[in-house]
Amino acid sequence: MSIYLSWEKIRLINQWAIGDWLVDGKRHYGDKLYKESARILDSEEQTLRVYKSMADTFPLLIRINNITWNHHREVSSIKKIKTLKNGKLQLSDEPDMEKMQELLAKAEKESWSVRDARKARDKRIFDLWMACYSQEEIAEKEGVHKDTVSEICRNMAKLPKSDKSYADFDLTLKGEDYDKEGAEGKRPLYFFD
Numbered sequence: 001m002s003i004y005l006s007w008e009k010i011r012l013i014n015q016w017a018i019g020d021w022l023v024d025g026k027r028h029y030g031d032k033l034y035k036e037s038a039r040i041l042d043s044e045e046q047t048l049r050v051y052k053s054m055a056d057t058f059p060l061l062i063r064i065n066n067i068t069w070n071h072h073r074e075v076s077s078i079k080k081i082k083t084l085k086n087g088k089l090q091l092s093d094e095p096d097m098e099k100m101q102e103l104l105a106k107a108e109k110e111s112w113s114v115r116d117a118r119k120a121r122d123k124r125i126f127d128l129w130m131a132c133y134s135q136e137e138i139a140e141k142e143g144v145h146k147d148t149v150s151e152i153c154r155n156m157a158k159l160p161k162s163d164k165s166y167a168d169f170d171l172t173l174k175g176e177d178y179d180k181e182g183a184e185g186k187r188p189l190y191f192f193d
Contacts, residue, residue: 015051015054015069016051016054016055016060016063016069018041018048018051019051019052019053019054019055019056020055020060022034022037022048022051022052022055023052023055023056025037026052034048034049050073053076054069054072054073054076057072057076057095057100058072058076062097062101064104064105064107064108066108067104067107067108067112068114070114070117071104071107071112071114071117072104074114074117074118074120074121075099075100075103075104075117075121076095076100077141077142077144078095078096078099078100078103078124078141078142079091079092079093079094079095079096079140079141080092080094080095080096080099081096081141089131091133091137091140091141103117103120121142122152122155122156123156124142125138125142125144125149125152125153126152126153126156126157128141129149129153135149135150135153
């Protein structure tokens with residue numbers, strides 16, 4: 001058992017080492033670096049791009065060594081939210097390093113598994129959905145596919161399976177959608193009561 005755990009740590013350390021090597025190599029060799037590296041390492045180019053992206057996002061000095069590369073990956077796509085002049089919120093392209101570090105520190109302090117980190121990500125996705133962000137915006141912010149966002153929201157809201165994306169339903173309330181007999185006057189009719 002301990003031999004397996006040691007091997008697993010070596011594998012995860014290698015993800016960082018390969019990513020760091022690619023960050024440096026990218027500066028010198030450009031995009032052709034991935035093809036040659038994939039051949040040398042007997043790995044997929046896309047996998048190497050992920051390693052490099054992670055090393056770019058988390059330089060050596062800000063990585064938390066007591067948690068895994070996978071913990072870092074779970075939070076790596078968090079972006080800042082900015083407020084526009086009209087008061088609306090918009091997702092930024094800029095990573096929210098403060099939020100990432102906060103979640104990683106919490107993962108370390110509370111001994112979160114990667115599953116716990118994923119649950120925290122799912123909660124963020126659901127909270128954004130409840131705040132009326134589109135699935136495309138959420139997918140972009142969290143670095144996941146739109147179908148993943150749809151599935152997470154469906155599961156967390158305990159909605160039945162459907163071929164139609166929940167973001168595609170028109171839930172706009174019209175005058176006739178209000179219950180005239182509500183105890184406190186008019187109240188919206190809820191579709192999931």
